[in-house]
Amino acid sequence: xxxxxxxxxxxxxxxxxxxxxxxxxxxxxxxxxxxxxxxxxxxxxxxxxxxxxxxxxxxxxxxxxxxxxxxxxxxxxxxxxxxxxxxxxxxxxxxxxxxxxxxxxxxxxxxxxxxxxxxxxxxxxxxxxxxxxxxxxxxxxxx
Numbered sequence: 001x002x003x004x005x006x007x008x009x010x011x012x013x014x015x016x017x018x019x020x021x022x023x024x025x026x027x028x029x030x031x032x033x034x035x036x037x038x039x040x041x042x043x044x045x046x047x048x049x050x051x052x053x054x055x056x057x058x059x060x061x062x063x064x065x066x067x068x069x070x071x072x073x074x075x076x077x078x079x080x081x082x083x084x085x086x087x088x089x090x091x092x093x094x095x096x097x098x099x100x101x102x103x104x105x106x107x108x109x110x111x112x113x114x115x116x117x118x119x120x121x122x123x124x125x126x127x128x129x130x131x132x133x134x135x136x137x138x139x140x141x142x143x
Contacts, residue, residue, distance in 0.1 A: 003070070003099050006031055007130050009040070011072040011101055013052070014137035017043045025137045026073045028052035030095070033066045049081040057089055065094035072134040074104040077112030087113040090122065097123045101130035
């Protein structure tokens, strides 16, 4: 499957999120260099403050060096509910690539994830052609 296919799955996973008036609904999939899925997650999967990337990362003990994470929304670079941002968790895991559909709007925090990841040497790719799909899962926040 190509980047757009994996990212479409991440966007669809966002539809599984319990609704929230204070957080985006996000889906994430981690894929190995061999093109196989390692894990997936969505926001608020296990608790009300859990982010999608955090959920996907927590489900695996695999060595994630060189893997790709697909996220419907730019991984957070600022966070109020946890000590580590998703960008920091991605860096600690050794993930090499991040592919996302939609830049984080400044509704709750300022999106700084892309800049932080790139500054640390992670390849970051935005596929804005899928941004409408990611936004659709969050229409209740954007109206």
